[in-house]
Structure formats: structure tokens, C-alpha cells
Amino acid sequence: MKVVDGIEMKKLDRKAMEEYGIPGVILMEHAGMAVTEEILKDLAHQENKEIVIVCGTGNNGGDGVVAARHLHQKGFPVKVRIIGDIARISEDAKINCDILKKLRVDIKTIIDFKDVPKLSEELSRCGVIVDAIFGTGLNKEVQGLTREVILAVNRTNTYVLSIDIPSGVRASDGHICGIAVKADKTVVLQLPKIGNIQFPGADYAGEMVVKDIGIPHEAIEKSNFPINLITADMVQAILPQRRKDTHKGNYGKAYIVAGSTGMTGAAMLTCEAVLRSGAGLLKVAIPQSLNNIMEVRLTEAITVPLPELKKGVVGISDIEKIIKTMQESDVIAVGPGSGQTRELEEVLRNIFEAATIPIVLDADALNALAHRQEILKLIKSAAVLTPHTGEMSRLTNIPVEEINRNRIQIALEFAKKWNVILILKGARTIVASPDGKVFVNTTGNPGMATAGSGDVLTGIVTGLLAQGIQPIKAAIAAVYLHGVAGDRAAARLGEYGLIAGDIVLELPYAIKEIVGK
Numbered sequence: 294m295k296v297v298d299g300i301e302m303k304k305l306d307r308k309a310m311e312e313y314g315i316p317g318v319i320l321m322e323h324a325g326m327a328v329t330e331e332i333l334k335d336l337a338h339q340e341n342k343e344i345v346i347v348c349g350t351g352n353n354g355g356d357g358v359v360a361a362r363h364l365h366q367k368g369f370p371v372k373v374r375i376i377g378d379i380a381r382i383s384e385d386a387k388i389n390c391d392i393l394k395k396l397r398v399d400i401k402t403i404i405d406f407k408d409v410p411k412l413s414e415e416l417s418r419c420g421v422i423v424d425a426i427f428g429t430g431l432n433k434e435v436q437g438l439t440r441e442v443i444l445a446v447n448r449t450n451t452y453v454l455s456i457d458i459p460s461g462v463r464a465s466d467g468h469i470c471g472i473a474v475k476a477d478k479t480v481v482l483q484l485p486k487i488g489n490i491q492f493p494g495a496d497y498a499g500e501m502v503v504k505d506i507g508i509p510h511e512a513i514e515k516s517n518f519p520i521n522l523i524t525a526d527m528v529q530a531i532l533p534q535r536r537k538d539t540h541k542g543n544y545g546k547a548y549i550v551a552g553s554t555g556m557t558g559a560a561m562l563t564c565e566a567v568l569r570s571g572a573g574l575l576k577v578a579i580p581q582s583l584n585n586i587m588e589v590r591l592t593e594a595i596t597v598p599l600p601e602l603k604k605g606v607v608g609i610s611d612i613e614k615i616i617k618t619m620q621e622s623d624v625i626a627v628g629p630g631s632g633q634t635r636e637l638e639e640v641l642r643n644i645f646e647a648a649t650i651p652i653v654l655d656a657d658a659l660n661a662l663a664h665r666q667e668i669l670k671l672i673k674s675a676a677v678l679t680p681h682t683g684e685m686s687r688l689t690n691i692p693v694e695e696i697n698r699n700r701i702q703i704a705l706e707f708a709k710k711w712n713v714i715l716i717l718k719g720a721r722t723i724v725a726s727p728d729g730k731v732f733v734n735t736t737g738n739p740g741m742a743t744a745g746s747g748d749v750l751t752g753i754v755t756g757l758l759a760q761g762i763q764p765i766k767a768a769i770a771a772v773y774l775h776g777v778a779g780d781r782a783a784a785r786l787g788e789y790g791l792i793a794g795d796i797v798l799e800l801p802y803a804i805k806e807i808v809g810k
């Protein structure tokens with residue numbers, strides 16, 4: 294599903310109006326009806342059926358006014374409170390306000406701080422507050438009277454439904470413009486906005502429901518706005534059904550170079566995730582002295598012990614053996630628990646030069662690349678990098694706070710610059726492709742912020758790549774499945790006690806949930 298910013302949404306609205314001749318009031322009518330539908334669902338669980346709709350003077354307010362009419366028609370007690378000068382109301386909203394007045398709906402303006410205490414009382418007493426103050430048109434920090442009204446909304450215990458986006462959240466990036474409505478539900482119109490899904494704004498949305506308001510789908514499909522939301526349907530289309538007449542050779546050979554003294558666990562988690570993702574065969578390169586540990590735990594994998602010059606880590610003496618096994622494999626992943634050694638850079642350089650298969654780089658492989666990203670240019674095959682924000686900061690020299698403010702753009706620029714698929718991990722993981730597309734993942738939970746969960750993701754990407762899934766698709770499906778497995782683990786165990794191994798254990802069920810087998 295496409296994700297847009299305010300500007301792109303406006304373009305699509307305009308296209309619907311100008312190229313297809315759909316008048317703005319019709320779009321507004323659909324928006325108001327979609328909102329009404331959701332309010333009716335919420336009211337079904339509610340004793341108190343009174344609704345207060347707080348409107349701004351833009352089209353978001355207009356959507357609220359349309360909802361007021363439909364709720365009034367159905368016999369619900371509705372109050373409409375418009376913040377600011379009603380003379381400045383948008384044209385389509387005015388048409389709808391005029392109808393409301395003729396229907397004698399209780400409609401008043403809030404023009405002074407003096408009006409706020411009375412409004413606060415109404416907001417506390419009603420059953421549902423509808424937030425129609427700002428939508429995609431929010432363009433500056435929220436101050437003065439509107440700020441007071443939002444504070445009043447947030448002070449109540451009343452159920453709050455926001456139209457399109459919680460007022461105060463900037464649609465283009467999820468920035469909070471000083472203050473924002475804390476919604477229980479957000480009825481997103483036509484397409485999710487970046488601010489609905491990126492933090493901090495995403496935290497204000499509550500439950501999200503996306504509703505069609507009649508913008509022609511072909512216009513949306515033609516839009517070249519690059520951001521997409523990863524959905525279950527998309528992942529289902531990526532994961533092939535297994536043909537009956539197949540054997541392990543059909544599901545690929547994965548090769549993992551991971552682990553060092555003290556960090557064999559990282560290698561194990563990655564390997565288990567590769568196997569649980571359905572790869573046909575797995576080889577793992579491991580320093581000789583750690584081989585026995587791996588053999589005991591990883592029954593299904595083949596270990597390839599490496600002679601070690603420096604005990605417990607992979608180094609330049611291992612290059613020949615690594616390249617040889619790589620040449621017999623369908624994908625190679627390097628980095629989880631490899632340890633930070635200077636020699637790893639040289640190992641990577643050799644892998645990059647020789648590889649004709651997809652390469653997955655994580656953890657210490659990424660650390661080895663920091664300040665030496667230019668060696669990425671040696672890669673002739675596809676590469677998938679999986680940094681968390683800290684690793685991304687080391688890779689790019691951009692401070693963590695700045696990355697967090699601008700995750701999509703920074704991920705995209707890196708992917709394009711170095712011609713790699715970049716998975717920027719964290720709450721709302723971003724997958725960016727070198728051809729300029731971005732995919733945002735919304736599965737997963739803070740229980741996954743635990744040692745080793747990244748190693749599991751590396752294993753899933755690698756396992757899917759082994760099976761010949763196209764790299765960008767493997768990355769998309771992996772982050773989604775990783776999150777679903779984490780959500781399943783959290784549902785069973787809670788977020789506190791969840792550990793990375795639980796994600797691996799839930800992975801088969803997550804895949805089954807999507808594929809059906």
C-alpha cells in the first residue's frame with residue numbers, strides 16, 4: 294500500500310478533482326461517511342452516545358462537519374465546535390456548515406480562551422470526541438487557542454477518534470508540532486500518511502483504520518511517490534507455495550560467516566533463523582576452536598571450521614576457505630558476533646571481489662565498513678545491509694538523533710549512493726532499495742529490543758535469499774515476518790520476558806500464518 298506525505302495527498306486530491314471531475318465536496322462526503330461508519334462501531338460499545346466534533350477551518354474540519362450531519366440524521370446528539378474564525382472556513386467545509394445550520398445542529402465557534410472551560414466540560418461529558426482540527430494541512434507549530442483546545446481534549450478520559458491524522462502530527466514525517474491529540478483511533482483517509490506510521494507521530498494514532506474516499510485507484514497507482522507500507526498481502530505474494538516435486542536442492546544453500554569467542558550465540562541465532570525460514574542447506578564458517586560448540590547445538594547445519602591465526606576470530610588466513618565455500622553457495626551472510634577485528638575488512642574486501650551471489654552484511658561486518666564504505670563499490674552482486682540506528686550512525690557519520698528525525702530519507706540516500714538494499718532497523722524498520730523505493734514495516738514490538746533479535750533478522754533475510762527470492766522482496770518479507778514472529782512471541786510471553794530465541798521459535802508459525810502451510 295502506498296504511503297504519502299501531505300503534498301502528495303494534495304496532488305492526488307487535485308487529480309481526482311481536475312482530471313476525473315470528482316468535486317471536492319464529494320470526496321469530503323465520502324470522508325465524513327467513512328468517519329461516521331467508524332464512530333457508529335465505537336458507539337455500539339458505549340452507553341454515552343453524545344458526540345462532540347472539534348473542527349478546524351480547513352477541509353479536515355469539513356470532514357468532521359459531514360460526519361456531524363450523518364450522525365444527526367441517525368438520531369445521535371451531536372455538537373460541533375469550530376475553532377477560530379468561521380468566515381475563514383474552506384469552501385467545501387462552508388457548504389457543509391450551511392447545511393448543518395439549516396438542520397439546526399448545535400454548532401458553535403471557539404474564538405477565545407474564555408470558551409475553553411465550557412468546551413472542556415462538554416468534552417469530558419460526551420461519549421466520543423472527534424478530532425477534526427488539522428489534517429494534512431498542518432504547516433506550523435500549534436500555539437494559542439488551538440493548543441489550549443488540544444490540551445483540553447488530551448485531559449479528558451473520553452474516547453477520541455481523529456480524522457486522517459491526530460491533529461498536531463505533521464503528515465510529512467511524524468513530527469509533533471508542539472502538541473498533538475492523543476487518539477484512540479485514527480480514521481486514515483485513502484492512504485496512510487508518513488506521520489501515521491513514523492514515530493513519534495505513530496504513537497498518537499491509536500488503532501488505525503484506512504478508508505477509501507473515492508480517489509481513483511488508477512491515479513494512485515500512477516503516482517511515483519516512492520514510499521510503501523509492507524502488508525500481509527504483499528508478503529504472501531512474495532513467498533511461493535512449495536511445489537510437491539521438490540527436494541532440498543531447490544531451496545538453496547546458505548552460507549553464514551559469524552561468531553567469535555564469547556559470541557557463538559549470535560551465529561547460532563542467525564543459523565537457526567536461516568533453517569526456520571526454509572533454506573535447503575546451511576553451512577556455517579566458524580573459527581576452529583568454536584566448532585564443537587556449534588556442532589552440538591546446530592544439528593541441522595554443516596559447520597566449516599576455519600584455521601585461526603588469532604584464536605576465536607575469523608581473519609585473513611581464512612579467506613581462501615571462505616571464498617571456496619562461498620562459490621558453492623547461493624547466498625552469504627557475514628557479521629553477527631564476528632567481533633571487531635581489523636582483519637574483517639580484508640575478509641570482506643575479498644568476499645566482495647569474488648561474490649556472484651547475494652551478500653548480507655550485519656553487525657560487525659557493518660562496523661568493519663564504517664569509514665571504509667567505498668569497498669561496497671567492489672560488490673558486483675546484490676547486497677543487503679541490516680544496520681540498527683547505532684550502526685547506521687557509524688556507517689554514515691550522521692548522529693543518531695538526526696537519523697531518527699529523518700529515517701526514510703537517510704536510508705534511501707544510502708541505498709542509492711552505495712547501490713545496496715538497506716534495512717534500517719528499529720521501531721518501524723525501513724527497507725530502502727537502490728532504485729529509490731522505500732518500504733516501511735509496522736510489525737514488531739519493543740519486546741524485540743533484546744540481544745540477538747537482529748541476528749535472527751539476518752538469518753531470515755539469508756534464508757529467503759537462499760531460496761532464490763529476489764533481494765528486495767526477501768528484505769521486505771524478512772522484516773515483516775520477523776515482526777510477526779516477535780508479535781506472536783510477545784502475545785504468548787509478554788514484552789519483558791521475550792528473548793531472541795523466542796522469535797526463532799515463532800518464525801515457523803509466522804510464515805504459516807502468511808503462506809497457509
Ligand SMILES: NC(=O)C1=CN([C@@H]2O[C@H](COP(=O)(O)OP(=O)(O)OC[C@H]3O[C@@H](n4cnc5c(N)ncnc54)[C@H](O)[C@@H]3O)[C@@H](O)[C@H]2O)[C@@H](O)CC1
Nearest residue numbers: 306320321351352353427428429430431432433434435457
Ligand atoms: N479535497 C481535499 O483536499 C480533501 C481533503 N480532505 C481532508 O482535508 C484535510 C486537508 O485539508 P486542508 O488542506 O484544508 O488542511 P487542514 O484541514 O489540515 O487545515 C489546514 C488549515 O489550518 C491552518 N493551519 C495549519 N497549521 C496550523 C497551525 N499550526 N495553527 C493554526 N492554523 C494552522 C492552515 O492555514 C489551514 O487553514 C485532509 O487531512 C483531509 O482530512 C478530505 O476531505 C478529502 C478531500
Ligand SMILES: Nc1ncnc2c1ncn2[C@@H]1O[C@H](COP(=O)(O)OP(=O)(O)O)[C@@H](O)[C@H]1O
Nearest residue numbers: 718719720737738739741742744745746747748
Ligand atoms: N520497539 C520495536 N518495535 C519493533 N521492532 C523492534 C523494536 N525494537 C527492536 N526491534 C527489532 O528488533 C531487532 C533488534 O536488532 P538489533 O538492534 O540489531 O539487535 P541485536 O544486535 O542485539 O541482534 C531489529 O530487527 C528491530 O527492528
Ligand SMILES: [K+]
Nearest residue numbers: 427456458460
Ligand atoms: K485530525
